[in-house]
Amino acid sequence: MTDALGLPMTVPAPGLPAHVTIYEVGARDGLQNEKGVVPVEVKAEFLGRLADAGLTTLEATSFVHPKWVPQLADAAELVKLLDRRPGVDYPVLVPNDRGLDRAIEAGLDHVAVFASATETFAGKNLNRTLDSQFAMFEPVVKRALDEGMSVRAYVSMAFGDPWEGAVDPAQVAAVGRRLVEMGCWQLSLGDTIGTGTPGHAEAVIDACVAAAVPVDQLAVHFHDTYGQALANTLAALRRGVTTVDASTGGLGGCPYAKSATGNLATEDLVWMLDGLGIEHGANLEALVGTSVWMAEQLGRPSPSRVVKALSGG
Template identity: 85%
Template structure:
């Protein structure tokens, strides 16, 4: 580590010059908390993240409060936000009712959450793998008609706790249908963190071969087995330029108990800084934000970079 608290910058050939960090901490990070975080704390969290230079902040989800009570304050949160020019505040919408609520809150960017496996589609969406598309189609169609951008998440894209490793061709098939439906971006989710670098290569290659441009791909890694950064680097080498991350490593999945925290934004930034890849975020402001949020939650941040720089 240099005296400035930043890694030595040594660019590596074959990597994109710039990466977009798609910050999911306010939504994916907080949805799995056992206690409800006050809405004013969430609003300050998002504002701090914007102040740290992040320009894509997934704010919340318009899911039914019965299923994710931690995000029941979605509309209130969006009303409280000081939405900055140049900052995108996407929200997750599970169905048409969720889209209705999102439109009422004036959002410009929504996401839908699909499954790559039959079992998780049943447990998370109460649909079969094929039936989920019939549920998403009217949501995407209406959102596009309203001028919104729609992102598609593909959960369990690498491993499923009930079905085991997932065939890359199956992931590619789901992803292709979402892109054909109108999703501008496809986030490949390693929901339980079992993927490895070679598996990432195979999934990205299958998606591209199946008709999804690499420019439309993003990756969303969980660090259950300590593979999130290695998997991210593998994706970058394949040409992926958008990486989902969560400040302080917050998060999990309320429908998959084996899913632990997301890739920490600070850990990602440390790696990108060392590789000479631009991203626009201020590492020390991110660390300060995650230390602050850890204090709100009453426990230390799981991010290794946060612990190293805050210690």
Template identity: 75%
Template sequence: MPARALGLPVRSPAPNLPERVTIWEVGPRDGLQNEPNTVPVEVKLEFLDRLAGSGLTVLEATSFVHPKWVPQLADAEQLLAGLDRRPGVRYPVLVPNERGLDRALAAGVRHIAIFASATETFAGRNLNRTLDEQFAMFDPVVSRARAEGLDVRGYVSMCFGDPWEGPVDPAQVVAVGTRLLGMGCAQLSLGDTIGVATAGQVEALLGAFRSAGTDIDALAVHFHDTYGQALANTLAALRQGVTTVDSSAGGLGGCPYAESATGNLATEDLVWLLDGLGVHTGVDLDRLADTSAWMAQRLGRPSPSRVVRALRG
């Protein structure tokens, strides 16, 4: 029977999985940042409202990176000023430095994220800093944000493989991550930026963090689907106790500084998996698929999400 006729996955709960998972939706920021044509702010605002209407409770809205580097997000202030914030929904923004934090504070943002690298080469290419110098840049951002009562998330990119350096030593990722947690980040998102991770690597990295004394509740995962491993890697992370998973509605996005990176894990594909496993997300898959099909029409191309294609044709 085709997925369209089924409508929803058959629930068959599996043991040793969390009862509930928080989906950290990155589509409005990470998903749209590389679009070659400017997406009107009105479309972005409707996208955010539709995503909130589907039951998603964390929507990464935009970034205060300099418009020269990410022109698509040059409308950050305008977007936040026009945002209809729904009760119970968080709207974090990415801030690259203190100037970005200044803009975020002026816009009334309460949740921010910083973007660090686990490797020397990517730190240089993405941040124009060495691996150690990035912490000097982030420290005042995190300390000021915490003093203002903001919640801070730390992204760690290239956690499993780097296109210039190859496989990444878990100990190196743990060293970067624990410094960010010690600095004041409430959560780390461990990124498979180029989508090369395997389930065994995921288990090994999470185990290394555990061995270093990191609470698994402080860890989230962020997978790209370059080699079709994002869902397998997510399941491996869930079995290790992770309860926050990043994804992008419709599978939009990638990394502007890593050419081999394809789209993020599609939120619909993730929800299909979690619904089938009996893991609660609070997300209405049907409404979410409608939203991604709507956005795909505005971008002028089919949605990369397999679930969206199956449900909406």
């Protein structure tokens, strides 16, 4: 049952947080795998619309070499075009020292590094071993902290790897612990190929906490490849996680993992949070309108079920 505005009936459930921070990744992770180049003006407007919708953490882009992710070759131009709003953070991904240089030059305050939980993906994505990847991150994180920046860390393939299969939660926790010890303030656990299930999500979170990574430093980043993203998110909330990565319209994938499909749609997440009475600050109607608009720019409908239901698409 919904109310007259098409919103879910609110029925709070015990053991859940009162507020959740939505870490919006649509402009970076959502668009990075698009085959056609999205004009930089469209990306800037997308970010503006997301801010208008009440989202306060908008991952804008990545300062990665254009050779690796051509879609993000316009990162510096995009940052210049941004209408930065008070109270809105615009973190960017920095893969290395040069990426950090560009983030500093752009006057940004928040950056993220992208680590791997598995040996194979570390080799394919970073050209490093599982252990030697930390030598690449350490100087980046230290210098960012010295510059007064905050640093987030992504741990990709935290639930499954297309080459190695299931990933031991203890291995994920060990990687995460090293990143936190470096000074990363938040750890985003990525289900890059979407194979996780709720019990698995709980096991990974529990392993991180057992490895002395406080639950309030954890975030979750679920892909919906097998339709498990919302179920996994709810499991994470029950474990005390209060930051959830999501992509408006369900856009996204990983250019280095062909089996990775779209991210958890921000609208689907908001519908669930509204139904549970959990505060998040976003306006669902504005998000749906933004997704419909972006779908028009991309020339295809949004995969978000909530967008389809509320827009009639």
